[in-house]
Amino acid sequence: MISEQADSFLQATLRKIYPQDLSWRDRAIERLEQLTMPYWAMGDFMDLAVNLAGVYRTITPSISRKRIVVMVGDHGVTEEGVSCYPPDVTTQMVHNIIDGGAAINAMSRQAGADVCVVDMGACDAFTSLQDKSGFISRKISTGTANIARGPAMSRSHAVMAIQAGVELANKFSEQVDLFGTGDMGIGNTTPSTAIAAVLTGKPVAELTGNGTGLDEEQKKAKIAVIERALSANKPDPKDGIDVLAKVGGFEIGGIAGLILGAAANQKAVVVDGFISTAGALIAYTIEPFVRDYLICAHKSVEPGHRYMLEKLQLEPLFSLNMRLGEGTGAAFAMNAVDAAVRLLTEVSTFSEAGVSTKEK
Structure with missing residues (x-):
């Protein structure tokens, strides 16, 4: 009986697991692309920031705890x-x-x-x-x-x-x-x-x-x-x-x-x-x-x-x-x-900082 209950509990847990939210990932990418730096200049930190936005469903994730x-x-x-x-x-x-x-x-x-x-x-x-x-x-x-x-x-x-x-x-x-x-x-x-x-x-x-x-x-x-x-x-x-x-x-x-x-x-x-x-x-x-x-x-x-x-x-x-x-x-x-969180939430965009963007 214990194992049946545990197995049922596990199945209920699995039904709650979804992929990251793509819309929040897109919002994070949009912001990160406008930060006051060359395109994706912080590399893997920026990829991590996108993942965090997708996981926490926000572009201002809090991970202090x-x-x-x-x-x-x-x-x-x-x-x-x-x-x-x-x-x-x-x-x-x-x-x-x-x-x-x-x-x-x-x-x-x-x-x-x-x-x-x-x-x-x-x-x-x-x-x-x-x-x-x-x-x-x-x-x-x-x-x-x-x-x-x-x-x-x-x-x-x-x-x-x-x-x-x-x-x-x-x-x-x-x-x-x-x-x-x-x-x-x-x-x-x-x-x-x-x-x-x-x-x-x-x-x-x-x-x-x-x-x-x-x-x-x-x-x-x-x-x-x-x-x-x-x-x-x-x-x-x-x-x-x-x-x-x-x-x-x-x-x-x-x-x-x-x-x-x-x-x-x-x-x-x-x-x-x-x-x-x-x-x-x-x-x-x-x-x-x-x-x-x-x-x-x-x-x-x-x-x-x-x-x-x-x-x-x-x-x-x-x-x-x-x-x-x-x-x-x-x-x-x-x-x-x-x-990665600070990069996403604290770095200004070009428009926010009044910095000129790259010439096309």
Whole structure:
């Protein structure tokens, strides 16, 4: 019954997702073409401004209220030695984020965004954090199963994870103008690479990186683990929920749900790096219109990330050789989103400023 209710809830959410509004995009283009500068001189910032107008249905969008949502989950595949760090680092880093000492905290403070940590499926119960500000428990289970030996989770649990993300987007949308995705979970580059392999069709060896610092022999072993997972589970690339259930993670499902929910509420989402883009691909496979609400923050060092971005047909805002996760890239990219809004709303047109236009 829970899974039927969740599936019905998800379908209702999908019915609320529409493409960007073309009329507002046209109005933004008309204004931007008249700004006191050579034609489209601010390049990608102007394209971003057009997208924001289409998402928010206005040429004066307000994005002052920003939130990075860090989804947390543990992974049974760490039994296969796919990470340089022990699983309990997930717990330790969650405490570090709540205490304000992680990279995401510093980056978010600089960007003027708050940080929310959501336990989607960590092994730890986080008993001491239950009443802490900025911490929310939506735990589906205590970590996924080992995908090298079978499915990560049941289909019901996959739907529940997505629903939890949607519910958070619905809850936050009254207080948040701009969402950012983040992740925390030791071993999560492995399921993310598996998702990338299924949904891009690229060979695992071409997609797999060194994660948290694997050497070349360890990376070869990781490739073999992912190939075993795909062989054992045979996820259906046309069914995003099946892919999530077979080789994904609870935090990846939460990210997918957050994106779907944000799109249903007509809010843009700044997608962080490799793990977050795996969640975005799941959301895109479920409902392609979510693409109109995605702002891809950066290109990760993980080699599979560029193929994931190609699948989404989206360009990242920047490339600074980042590979941390947590939402750090999304937080930094929020500065660019701010700049695009200011470009659209604060720069004068030629007529407003009394500046002569280009001679014909």
